[in-house]
């Protein structure tokens with residue numbers, strides 16, 4: 532499986548394809564049809580906002596998670612998601628990376644206007660230095676990265692600039708050690724039509 536290295540320090544890389552066809556497209560439709568997609572409201576600066584996407588939180592029963600001030604209890608693993616989790620773990624093992632995931636946040640973007648704002652996946656439950664594996668199915672959109680203040684690599688100005696990681700259908704983006712500490716990422720609205728579902732596998736420490 533071809534791998535494209537986006538950053539070496541901290542490590543950020545993209546592997547495509549992951550499942551191959553027709554499996555990847557079949558999985559997109561299975562998840563779209565069979566999951567109980569939720570649009571919770573979040574409190575931001577004292578006001579309630581419906582999130583601009585839909586989501587499902589899934590995982591082992593003990594993998595509780597606080598996100599934007601709310602406590603999420605995971606849904607049990609859908610068999611297709613559990614199978615994908617194991618494939619991602621095997622793919623990482625092939626690349627010499629030991630990883631275990633007890634939970635996944637699934638995000639469903641109905642079209643280009645749906646989005647996720649700037650953040651790092653740095654909640655305390657994830658531990659000091661999480662490895663997060665993000666699978667994309669459906670429309671190809673860019674995940675935008677920007678360096679946190681003081682974290683950008685020294686040297687030429689280009690290395691410190693924000694950049695896009697284009698995430699094609701059936702791809703695996705790995706955010707390794709230091710990515711959450713040094714960078715933020717966002718899925719910004721773009722005039723790119725089509726359904727996209729992402730699965731960000733994580734390990735919650737208990």
Ligand SMILES: O=C(O)CCC(=O)C(=O)O
Nearest residue numbers: 636638652674718729731
């Ligand atoms: O949809 C994406 O690719 C990004 C999702 C993400 O950043 C997250 O689930 O924390």
Ligand SMILES: [Fe+2]
Nearest residue numbers: 650651652716
């Ligand atoms: Fe994220």
